[in-house]
Amino acid sequence: MFYSFDGIDGAGKTTQIELFSRWLQEHGQTTVVCRDPGSTKLGEAIREILLERHEFEISRMAEMLLYMAARAQLVEEVIRPALAAGKTVISDRFLLANVIYQGHAGGLDVERLWEIGAFITQGIEPDLTFLLDMPAASAQQRIRRELDRMEQHGQDFRERLRAGFLVEAARRPGQIVVIDASRPVDEVHAHVRAAAERALNRQ
Secondary structure, three states, X not given: OEEEEEOOOOOOXXXXXXXXXHHHHHOOOOEEEEEOOOOOHHHHHHHHHHHOOOOOOOOHHHHHHHHHHHHHHHHHHHHHHHHHOOOEEEEEOOHHHHHXXXXXXXXXXXXXXXXXXXXXXXXXXXXXXXXXXXXXXHHHHHOOOOOOOHHHHOHHHHHHHHHHHHHHXXXXXXXXXXEEOOOOHHHHHHHHHXXXXXXXXXX
């Protein structure tokens, strides 16, 4: 199985990924946790450019292509081999994030981004995406570190992100499950587990 977690920054992806991976391991599964962009030498280098470098401008189109390049390497180097070996993959973001950040919030054509992404990933996509949803302002208040380049776009951008995530979740109810991330951590984790069990039962 291939799972991904997504949502606006501050929604609790890191915590829920850790809990979910531990739960899967307790049930006998071998998990591979990765992040997009990242988890390869190329991906980490691109991640630094995209999120930490502030000395030059990156156009929205160039930004999108950099994310796609990092993802192509992630699929080739990490995700495809792990799935082939029968392992369970959990990714911190995947193609959906590209569609939302550069499409819904950034103004690029959403359908074209899905098409480019399908080509880049060679059809590999999460069996289930957990969308951790909460009000953008509340998520922002949870961030207790210096904001990265994407997080500095402001409240209006964050509101467009949340709206875009919910639009895509409504369009793909079998692939994207919306989880209320404003609840306590244990409750969120329980809903993640329940959604995963439903997905497994459908197979």
